[in-house]
Amino acid sequence: TNRTFTMIKPDAVEKGHIGGILSMITEAGFRIVALKLTQLTVADAKEFYAVHSERPFYDELVTFMSRGAIVAAILEKDNAVEDFRTLIGATNPADAAEGTIRKKYATSMGENAVHGSDSDENAAIESAFHFAGREQF
């Protein structure tokens, strides 16, 4: 499909980077089709990241992702999932390319400013987790 799902994570919201990150997203040609400021409960974060439940960083990830407000959004563009992964950059900001969102705003492997879906299937699942149909434009 031509849609992907993103979150601006608590670290970036805390530091006041919502506007800067949304600007990078729209300047890269993505159209915002759904958008909200919200917060994940611990249970939400556990469910959202269930695929990582056996990883050593799971508890840290759940605590981090539920500690404050996030921005959830659905984005539309040709080749959205792959192009958005390119725009956000590598998971570890030390490896993130120049011009990427994580290069500019991430501080560590865990606190890396943004999420981007890794497949069309997960983009649909993650979008439905956060947004009702009538909230998607």
Ligand code: ATP
């Ligand atoms: P995301 O799924 O958030 O877009 P990603 O696909 O780049 O990130 P994953 O490997 O799926 O990275 O890991 C999911 C998230 O878990 C990372 O974005 C990061 O916040 C956290 N994470 C990953 N590896 C570590 C680690 N070694 N230590 C702490 N947190 C980590």
